[in-house]
Amino acid sequence: EAAVTQSPRNKVTVTGGNVTLSCRQTNSHNYMYWYRQDTGHGLRLIHYSYGAGNLQIGDVPDGYKATRTTQEDFFLLLELASPSQTSLYFCASSESERLFFGHGTKLSVL
Amino acid sequence: GDSVTQTEGQVALSEEDFLTIHCNYSASGYPALFWYVQYPGEGPQFLFRASRDKEKGSSRGFEATYDKGTTSFHLRKASVQESDSAVYYCALGDRSNTNKVVFGTGTRLQVLP
Numbered sequence: 001e002a003a004v005t006q007s008p009r010n011k012v013t014v015t016g017g018n019v020t021l022s023c024r025q026t027n028s029h030n031y032m033y034w035y036r037q038d039t040g041h042g043l044r045l046i047h048y049s050y051g052a053g054n055l056q057i058g059d060v061p062d063g064y065k066a067t068r069t070t071q072e073d074f075f076l077l078l079e080l081a082s083p084s085q086t087s088l089y090f091c092a093s094s095e096s097e098r099l100f101f102g103h104g105t106k107l108s109v110l
Numbered sequence: 111g112d113s114v115t116q117t118e119g120q121v122a123l124s125e126e127d128f129l130t131i132h133c134n135y136s137a138s139g140y141p142a143l144f145w146y147v148q149y150p151g152e153g154p155q156f157l158f159r160a161s162r163d164k165e166k167g168s169s170r171g172f173e174a175t176y177d178k179g180t181t182s183f184h185l186r187k188a189s190v191q192e193s194d195s196a197v198y199y200c201a202l203g204d205r206s207n208t209n210k211v212v213f214g215t216g217t218r219l220q221v222l223p
Contacts, residue, residue: 031209042199042215050209090153097142097203099211101153
C-alpha cells in the first residue's frame with residue numbers, strides 16, 4: 001500500500017509567520033500534490049509536481065510556494081502566513097491518476 | 111478550467127436506504143472520473159474510476175457510470191450501512207494537463223441505524 005507521510009500533524013503560527021509543511025512518499029511515484037480542505041470548498045489544488053525540480057501551478061496558488069527537492073519529498077511554504085490560510089492541508093502522490101493521500105496537517109494562523 | 115459539481119452538501123439516510131450522490135463535470139475531451147471517500151481523521155481514499163463513456167466503475171457495493179451525454183458520474187449504492195458514513199468526493203483527471211486532478215466540494219453522508 002502506498003505510503004505518504006506529512007509533518008507536522010498540527011501547526012500553530014501567527015500572522016506574518018513563516019511555515020513549511022513537509023511531505024514524503026516512499027512509492028517512487030512521479031506526481032505529488034498539495035491540496036487544502038475547507039468546509040464548503042472541498043479539496044482545492046494548490047501546487048503539484050511531476051518530478052524533482054518541477055512545479056506546476058494549481059487552482060489556488062496565491063500565498064504559497066512549493067518545492068520538490070527529490071522524487072520523495074515535496075514541501076509547501078507559507079512565507080507570510082495569513083489567517084485565511086488556516087486550513088487542513090493534504091499531500092498526495094500518484095502514478096496513474098489514482099491519488100494516495102497523507103493524513104493531513106492542520107494549520108492554524110492566529 | 112475543468113470543474114466538478116456536487117449538488118448535495120449533506121445527505122442523511124437510514125440503513126438499507128438507496129443512495130444517490132450527484133456529480134456533474136465540465137471538461138473538454140474525455141477526462142478520467144473518480145470517486146474518493148474520506149473517513150474522519152483520515153485522508154481521502156480512492157474508491158474507483160472510469161475513463162470512457164458508458165464505463166461503470168464499482169467498489170464495496172458503490173457504483174457509478176460515466177455518461178458523457180449528461181456529463182455526469184453519479185454515485186449509487188443499493189443499501190447503505192452505518193459504516194458508509196463518510197464524506198464522498200467526485201474528481202476528474204485532466205490527462206492533457208500533466209495529471210492535474212480536480213475535486214468537487216464533497217458530500218457528507220450520514221447513515222442512521
